[in-house]
Amino acid sequence: MWVFLGSDVMFFGAFIATYLVYRGRSLNGPYPSEILDIPVTTVSTFVLLMSSLAMVLGLHYLREGEKNKATLWILGVVVLGSVFMAFQFVEFREFAHEGLTPRTNIFGTTFFILTGIHGAHVTIGVIWMAFLAYSSHRGKLRADNSLDLEIAGLYWHFVDIVWIVIFTVIYLISANDGPPPGAELLHG
């Protein structure tokens, strides 16, 4: 799993670098300053961070042999991950409503590809966790095979740390980005 995560670092790194290379180059709006909603994304970021906490607590209780607590916390990961996905779905729909799609401008393309791929990772993680919660409930996931949950947990925490970077780079650093100098000349 660590080797896979190492390769995924490069994968996401490429998209983050691409976003930064094209940052502030959209010649038409909507621009980040007009569309990004920091308070809402802060809440979704907090939700994802807390899902990592739920994950590590689930693993802890599984190792301690406390099946019910473990199942509950793993279910917590599923719920919090789903809430995060719901936030992302609503955000994407809102952006589309305001005219930002992957085809609108270079910001839209790089933004949707990066956050969309991250969202796909979260979706896979939620499905994986749902299976593990079911296994834990049925007693098939136990302390002696807790490595299964630990490996899934590594994946989940990785998704979390990628979002930590995305939240900082796209939302907090780029949120004030407007049109590049000279863009107004193109539109008269």
Next chain:
Amino acid sequence: MANLWQKLTYHKGNGWWNLPHTASQEPNPPFEGPIGGAWLSNFWRTITHGGVSHAGPGFYWLVGLFLGVITLLEVWLFNVQGLGGLYIPTLLGLSTLKFVGVVAFFMHLRFDGRLFTYIFTASMSIGIGMFTLVLLLQQFGNQVR
């Protein structure tokens, strides 16, 4: 001085980044807390699960709280916008703190085998180096144009 170095780096020295050689050989010395030297480990022992093998729920809650507080701090900095040129470096620093918190404690890298640390940090270093180079080349290209 040598003692200080040992404290900071060596597993046996009970230091900050004292990784065990392998998870199976030395999962965690008994009663060693997740952070710090002996005095701090005594403190952690009272709030973590005995201070053995990884950490306990109390410590994980603390890390979670720490992550939440840093996120709030980041958003506060965003709203205040009073740091000028220090804004981006500060945000990157806070983001790195969160990143390290999750990787070291939630992903148990701090308690895991050294090989995993090498794999992850090597790929991180190569990735960050390569993409910094791409950004610098792109910036340099803009200046030439």
